Amino acid sequence: MNDLHGKTAVITGAASGIGLALAHRFGTAGMSLVLADVEAGPLATAASELEAAGFTVATFEIDVREMDQIVALEAFAKERFGNIHLLCNNAGVGSGGPVTGLDDIEHWKWTIDVNLWGVIYGCKAFLPGMIEHGEPAHIVNTASMAGLASAPMMGPYNVSKYGVVALSETLSKEMQLSGSAVGVSVLCPAFVQTSIASSRRNLPAELQQEADTSAEPSPMEKMVQQLIDNGLPTTVVADAVHDAVVDNAFWILTHDETKPAVTERARQIVEGENPPTTGFG
Numbered sequence: 001m002n003d004l005h006g007k008t009a010v011i012t013g014a015a016s017g018i019g020l021a022l023a024h025r026f027g028t029a030g031m032s033l034v035l036a037d038v039e040a041g042p043l044a045t046a047a048s049e050l051e052a053a054g055f056t057v058a059t060f061e062i063d064v065r066e067m068d069q070i071v072a073l074e075a076f077a078k079e080r081f082g083n084i085h086l087l088c089n090n091a092g093v094g095s096g097g098p099v100t101g102l103d104d105i106e107h108w109k110w111t112i113d114v115n116l117w118g119v120i121y122g123c124k125a126f127l128p129g130m131i132e133h134g135e136p137a138h139i140v141n142t143a144s145m146a147g148l149a150s151a152p153m154m155g156p157y158n159v160s161k162y163g164v165v166a167l168s169e170t171l172s173k174e175m176q177l178s179g180s181a182v183g184v185s186v187l188c189p190a191f192v193q194t195s196i197a198s199s200r201r202n203l204p205a206e207l208q209q210e211a212d213t214s215a216e217p218s219p220m221e222k223m224v225q226q227l228i229d230n231g232l233p234t235t236v237v238a239d240a241v242h243d244a245v246v247d248n249a250f251w252i253l254t255h256d257e258t259k260p261a262v263t264e265r266a267r268q269i270v271e272g273e274n275p276p277t278t279g280f281g
């Protein structure tokens, strides 16, 4: 999709981090923006910031775990701006935890509901309109390097992100087979400087009560925070996404240093070697 000017982009998780950077990048390219997020305050702040930069913006408060709300987002965006050309299924939460034990099942469900079901709903709700209008269009699904290599103690996140990669590959093949004008990309970054380490702020009310949000971060949480603080700036990621949309490139791997983990995993699979204890670091 090489002519973005005057087209419309819908971005979930647009109030913060990568989503906000995508809004800046696609606004700069001349697109009208529909920003969707579960956090009303940051969403309003993001919209003011983007409007002050001269972009055309509409906002929609949404919980991507709810299919009806995604269907309503699609209708809202279409009513405001007409045909939708770019959908960034980007809203997500970070959540670790071991595979063993039953105490954190609701956390697993929450992570998979936001990170995977949110993306499935997005694709299913927006694709019919994007296919029907027939103009060049594109879907970008935010996965992670955690969708290509599995670090221990990250079970719910890994499962959700492998799902996003599988969904995106399947969709890309289906769009090509049907001769549709909808391109597909999957974003697989390693660490990026965002607020993902404080995803507990977005826990649903019933889980908020159980979680001790005032508790000192665990050593694991501190380590993750440090990796994120030293991660890529969001602007670099947004530029990579923009270029992939323009070039119709499927894979968006923003961190060269993590690529060997993907080849190494493929080698282990075909050579029948058991998984090592490492992830993609």
Ligand SMILES: NC(=O)c1ccc[n+]([C@@H]2O[C@H](COP(=O)([O-])OP(=O)(O)OC[C@H]3O[C@@H](n4cnc5c(N)ncnc54)[C@H](O)[C@@H]3O)[C@@H](O)[C@H]2O)c1
Residues within 6 Å of the ligand: 012, 013, 014, 015, 016, 017, 018, 019, 036, 037, 038, 039, 062, 063, 064, 065, 090, 091, 092, 093, 094, 114, 115, 142, 143, 144, 145, 188, 189, 190, 191, 192, 193, 194, 195, 196, 197, 198, 199, 202, 228, 231
């Ligand atoms: N930051 C990283 O290191 C990193 C690495 C790989 C992938 N990612 C992915 O990037 C995406 C964006 O995350 P980020 O790093 O910018 O974090 P972030 O916390 O800064 O932004 C995530 C946004 O998603 C929103 N959100 C959370 N739950 C939601 C829900 N149920 N409905 C609607 N919106 C919701 C949040 O309010 C927030 O605005 C996520 O999918 C994340 O998994 C991040």
